[in-house]
Amino acid sequence: MPEPLHAVAVVDDQAAIERAHQAGQDAWWAYLAEVLGHLRLPCRSITPSEAAAPPDGVSVLVFPTAPDAGPSDELEQWVRDGGVLIVIGDPGPLSALAGVSTDGTVPDGHVVLADSPVWSSRPPVALHAVGGSRLTGEDVEVLARWDDDEAAAVTLHRLGAGSVLTYGVDVWQSIVRIQQGYAVTADGEPAADGTAPIDDDILKCEDGMVLSFERDRAMPPGEPELVPPYEHVYPPPSAVPMFDQPQADWWCSLFAQSLWWGIEQTGATVPWLWYWPSGVDAVAHMSHDSDQNVEADGRAALDAFAEAGVEVTWCHVFPGGYSPELYTEITAAGHENALHYNAMGDADLAQWGWPQMRAQYAWAQAVTGTEQIVSNKNHYTRWEGWTEFYTWCERLGIQIDESRGPSKQGDVGFTFGASHVSFPMAPAAEGNRFYDVLNLPLHTQDLAWAGHTAARDVILDGAQAVHGVAHFLFHGPHLNLRPPTRAACLEVAAEARRRGMPWWTATRINSWERSRRGVVLSVEPHPDGLAVRAQATDPVPGAAVLLAVPDAGTSPIVKEGEGSARAVVRFGRTFVELTADIVAGDNRWVITP
Numbered sequence: 001m002p003e004p005l006h007a008v009a010v011v012d013d014q015a016a017i018e019r020a021h022q023a024g025q026d027a028w029w030a031y032l033a034e035v036l037g038h039l040r041l042p043c044r045s046i047t048p049s050e051a052a053a054p055p056d057g058v059s060v061l062v063f064p065t066a067p068d069a070g071p072s073d074e075l076e077q078w079v080r081d082g083g084v085l086i087v088i089g090d091p092g093p094l095s096a097l098a099g100v101s102t103d104g105t106v107p108d109g110h111v112v113l114a115d116s117p118v119w120s121s122r123p124p125v126a127l128h129a130v131g132g133s134r135l136t137g138e139d140v141e142v143l144a145r146w147d148d149d150e151a152a153a154v155t156l157h158r159l160g161a162g163s164v165l166t167y168g169v170d171v172w173q174s175i176v177r178i179q180q181g182y183a184v185t186a187d188g189e190p191a192a193d194g195t196a197p198i199d200d201d202i203l204k205c206e207d208g209m210v211l212s213f214e215r216d217r218a219m220p221p222g223e224p225e226l227v228p229p230y231e232h233v234y235p236p237p238s239a240v241p242m243f244d245q246p247q248a249d250w251w252c253s254l255f256a257q258s259l260w261w262g263i264e265q266t267g268a269t270v271p272w273l274w275y276w277p278s279g280v281d282a283v284a285h286m287s288h289d290s291d292q293n294v295e296a297d298g299r300a301a302l303d304a305f306a307e308a309g310v311e312v313t314w315c316h317v318f319p320g321g322y323s324p325e326l327y328t329e330i331t332a333a334g335h336e337n338a339l340h341y342n343a344m345g346d347a348d349l350a351q352w353g354w355p356q357m358r359a360q361y362a363w364a365q366a367v368t369g370t371e372q373i374v375s376n377k378n379h380y381t382r383w384e385g386w387t388e389f390y391t392w393c394e395r396l397g398i399q400i401d402e403s404r405g406p407s408k409q410g411d412v413g414f415t416f417g418a419s420h421v422s423f424p425m426a427p428a429a430e431g432n433r434f435y436d437v438l439n440l441p442l443h444t445q446d447l448a449w450a451g452h453t454a455a456r457d458v459i460l461d462g463a464q465a466v467h468g469v470a471h472f473l474f475h476g477p478h479l480n481l482r483p484p485t486r487a488a489c490l491e492v493a494a495e496a497r498r499r500g501m502p503w504w505t506a507t508r509i510n511s512w513e514r515s516r517r518g519v520v521l522s523v524e525p526h527p528d529g530l531a532v533r534a535q536a537t538d539p540v541p542g543a544a545v546l547l548a549v550p551d552a553g554t555s556p557i558v559k560e561g562e563g564s565a566r567a568v569v570r571f572g573r574t575f576v577e578l579t580a581d582i583v584a585g586d587n588r589w590v591i592t593p
Contacts, residue, residue, distance in 0.1 A: 004522035004533070005057040007268035008043040008259060010036070010064060017432070026428045028131070028172040029064035029088065034423055034434060035175070035252050040273035041259065042521050051075065059266035060084045060259060064172065066092035080160030084262035087166045090133045098166040099157030100137035107131065110147045110215060111154070111169055113254070118143055118156065118165070118261045120572030121465075123250040128216055128417070129153070130177040131170030144169070163265065165258055171251055176425050178248040178417035179404075179439065181208035183386040194230040195240040195410025202344070203352075205383040205404045206411050213410070217241035220454035232409060235484070239454040240410045248417035249466040253571060260573055263548045269530060271521040274544035274570075275420070275467050276512070278579035282419075282464045284496035284503050285440065285471045286489075287313040287377060287402060289340050293320040297476030302329060304479045304486050308493035312474075313402070313506040315340035315377045318360045319347040321367045330368075336505040337368040338375040339398070343382040352384050354392050361396050375506035377442070377473075378403035387426055390435035398437060400510040402471065405442025412444040412451045413459060419443075419468025421513050438510055445473045447488035456492050460499060467570070469509065470496065515540050519582060523547065528559045529592035532578060540582040546575040549593050561589030 053074035070093035134151035188207035223239035463470035518537030563580030
């Protein structure tokens with residue numbers, strides 16, 4: 001079967017990437033591969049010279065960074081004939097075609113989205129952006145503005161039958177920096193209101209965070225405004241401002257919305273793979289840290305999780321341990337045995353370093369009887385440097401890490417702007433490769449003790465809005481000794497289920513994401529409608545293939561192949577959803593929209 005000719009094409013400028021790396025600079029635009037990889041939206045990769053005259057069948061062309069040379073007559077004619085061009089960052093030589101030029105850079109700012117058909121689902125707040133340019137032009141529609149001076153941040157220029165959509169925002173750097181922060185080398189700056197004293201002489205994830213205590217937090221709805229001075233004591237005396245929006249996820253969503261809008265304008269049909277099994281809107285995840293390894297605390301946690309009806313990712317911390325009998329019961333109850341890497345200096349091996357982590361991994365294998373430990377969370381969210389920790393995970397075979405989250409009451413929520421899993425990007429010195437370790441964000445700890453209960457629904461709402469994962473952590477001592485925290489555990493378990501969010505362990509999330517990453521989709525015209533094809537490395541049962549089509553209709557029908565079809569709304573846009581069990585190998589269906 002010939003290779004499908006996808007309607008979306010991305011310009012892959014390897015020479016520009018190499019030049020950036022030789023200069024010691026990050027090629028942030030390489031992160032587009034991860035964004036599309038998570039969407040499973042198929043596209044062609046073309047060279048800059050091929051982009052000068054877009055190949056037949058290309059309807060939407062993406063320049064993840066501006067090219068070195070200006071547009072050719074063929075590219076301009078392609079746009080005038082109905083093509084949609086998307087340019088990210090300073091348009092440079094494409095300025096004339098985009099209808100805008102730059103008027104100064106923005107190292108760090110906030111962007112307000114305008115009401116436009118391009119955005120089918122907009123964030124309710126100004127989004128934090130790291131890097132970008134102010135755009136200026138006359139014959140353009142402004143889709144977003146920098147909030148400090150209202151200069152254009154995203155524009156749309158109509159040209160003939162086609163369009164050029166330009167992001168002045170450095171979308172890729174914004175996503176990576178919000179999710180991964182900066183290298184942790186010293187204490188971060190605490191919140192001025194006293195709610196997040198992160199300057200505690202302990203290096204941890206949020207010491208390198210990008211989101212702002214002043215600009216990127218909000219009080220939970222219905223809670224009274226904070227009355228200073230706030231004393232950071234346990235349990236929290238009141239609700240406090242929290243990072244209420246998954247901002248990096250929103251940037252990913254807005255870029256995807258750009259693609260879907262472009263597809264709609266050109267009349268093309270493009271598939272992508274829903275994040276979860278069909279019918280699942282978002283997922284909840286509960287983890288447990290075995291701090292102090294007190295037998296009574298472990299049994300109290302086991303009892304609480306049984307009553308809650310949740311299988312948890314049980315992170316085991318060195319030194320000490322439970323009795324062999326308790327480890328057996330934890331495994332028998334269906335909980336996942338994970339590592340809780342300890343670098344807090346309270347034992348000989350409890351230091352930051354590869355030998356120490358390797359030794360603790362072997363300890364966890366021994367005490368739990370688990371040969372392959374798949375997931376980890378760092379004790380106290382300890383972190384140093386930028387990404388070296390992921391190299392240790394790769395060496396050990398840890399496939400998913402859930403360390404990146406809050407340790408203080410005032411930085412709970414979407415501290416790193418994410419609810420979706422993602423593969424982190426390495427620095428320029430490593431070629432900006434992607435680590436083979438999924439990042440699963442952490443959102444709050446011990447409701448009613450370390451975090452106010454008002455944060456619960458904000459986290460669930462935020463994860464559902466972008467269809468990600470809501471992650472709640474509990475500790476045995478608090479489940480054992482603090483009835484309000486035990487009650488909060490049962491309540492969040494019930495509330496997520498009420499919303500239709502199933503509770504998945506980190507291993508299950510990891511297995512699902514890696515399986516769906518092995519699916520390659522394509523679609524082509526068929527006499528009865530559309531022929532949809534999925535090449536899969538592993539089975540993906542209950543998958544949902546979403547088709548962006550010009551007219552989704554109301555009653556799509558599967559004419560060939562096993563499955564069902566319906567029209568659904570995702571991110572405010574209507575898609576045809578094909579529900580089917582994808583098997584390893586070749587899969588094919590014919591759908592009449």
